[in-house]
Amino acid sequence: MHLKKFTPIIYILVLLVHCFLLWVEQSEIARITKILLMPLLLLYLSEVLAPTKIKSVLPKKLIALAFLASWGGDIFLLYDGNLFFIAGMLCFIVAHFCYIILFIKIQPLKISNAFLPILGGIVVLIIGAIIINHLAPKLGDLYAPVVVYMIVIATMFSSAMMISSNTNTKRYGVNYFVPGAALFVLSDSVLSLNIFAYKNVFLGVIVMFTYGFAQFLLAKGFKNYLMNN
Secondary structure, X not given: OOHHHHHHHHHHHHHHHHHHHHHOOOHHHHHHHHHHHHHHHHHHHHHHHOOOOOOOOOOHHHHHHHHHHHXXXXXXXXXXXXXXXXXXXXXXXXXXXXXXXXXXXXOOOOHHHOHHHHHHHHHHXXXXXXXXXXXXXXXXXXHHHHHHHHHHHHHHHHHHHHHOOOXXXXXXXXXXXXXXXXXXXXXXXXXXXXXXXXXXXXXXXXXXXXXHHHHHHHHHHHHHHHHHO
């Protein structure tokens, strides 16, 4: 059977191995498994991202850019220092902007269905504000970039929730995009606490486990949507 059919299994296995390596503090080997994750998802998506004569319902280049930017973020965050942290954050901001545009393409904002998505975004902002307030003394020059990132990811979560507000797109939102976005929010929240406050091995495992499955759910959602529309 074609290798691509096994890509989801390979991805999950690599993710689990990566989390185990973090747990046993084999950080050098874990660098290798980390940089394999996004290329595996791009391989998984390659079937639906390939150019065709039929116009796609979603801009495929944006999907590819989202995961390529995430890959760049993964690589930058392998290194210590504020410059690498900001570079990684910028990469993920690009990824989130791509996701926001894609989610709006799937389900444009409708005032009649906007209450829960807006409420979800506000909840994420409140959680983010609490975390930032807790970390404020340690953020220094990174305070403003972290605030901007929080606003972007809250918008991403809110736009994902819009997909579940429409009957025609609800299954994609409920099964893939909303849980994927929620796991992304959780991962980034724990990441910020771990980088600036606790520096705990277990928290590092939680960050990558939630991040890995967040990206997997988003990739699966885009693939299923493109294959059925």
